[in-house]
Amino acid sequence: MLKLRLDEARLTGSGGERAAGKRVSEMTVKDLCGRLGWNLICGSGEKEVSGCYIGDLLSRVMGNCGESDIWITVQTSRNMIAVAVLADAAAVLLPEGIHVSEEVIRWAEQEDVTLAGCGTSAFSAAVSLAGELGMI
């Protein structure tokens, strides 16, 4: 129900409209990894994605990252995993080929956080994500 309303809002909103009848956000993290060449580091990637939040200041992320957003950050601390859980992000995407330690991957697995990585900047990742979600 909520999902449907979200799509409608997007369909009728200014800019980024798509032809009515076309489903907008039906993409999972796994789908996006396949389509955009992101590396699925850990997690099932089954969560559906509806948007994106970019930020590294964890206190701001807590208040602004929406659930089912892809959160793009350069943070690789245990606090990052905690904030991903609190925000209920669809996945955390680490841009610029940032290295994640085995320890962080283990924490993410324990807390059921999906981690992905890409070689591009946060900006390009967000732009291609917006394209896949039919927002641009």
Add this chain to the structure above:
Amino acid sequence: MMEELSLNILDIVQNSIAAEGTKIEIGIEEDDAADRMVIRIKDNGRGMSPQLLAQVEDPFVTGRTTRKVGLGISFFKEAAETAGGSFHIGSQLGKGTWVTAEFQKSHIDRQPLGDVAGTLTSLILLNPDIDFFLNYRVNDDTFDFSTEEIREQLGGGIKLSHPDVISFISEYLSEHLRALNGGVGI
């Protein structure tokens, strides 16, 4: 991390208040020769058991199991360690808790201190019966502030949260902290 260290201070002091502290001491020390900034917070609250203390820096323990503590400690520790510094928390049941965060002052990732005067003023406004102490040292200059002293001057009957008292405290703190920092924001 948070955008200003004064928000970290606010968070830690809220833990102290939640732990029924009635006397809360905040110390800030800036030493340019040593390129160091130290923030200390100490309370006389109920303190923590060694078991809780050992877990308290873990965001999962603090953020999810024991809601009363929050992510404040994890964020403060991260802020210090990201800025070439260190973090320590000590506590004793029935005695209180003390937190020390040390930063390399010039480190590019050190967050700005932010509005200490505003932070302390709001803490006093919301908790007029708690005794707050501030010791702020910048190199050789020191500023000391205590709500106890203000309370003595006011005599009984007038609360620290009285609007006139609060606006006095706010101006007094802003003025002295500005003077301490040579009028430059940090």
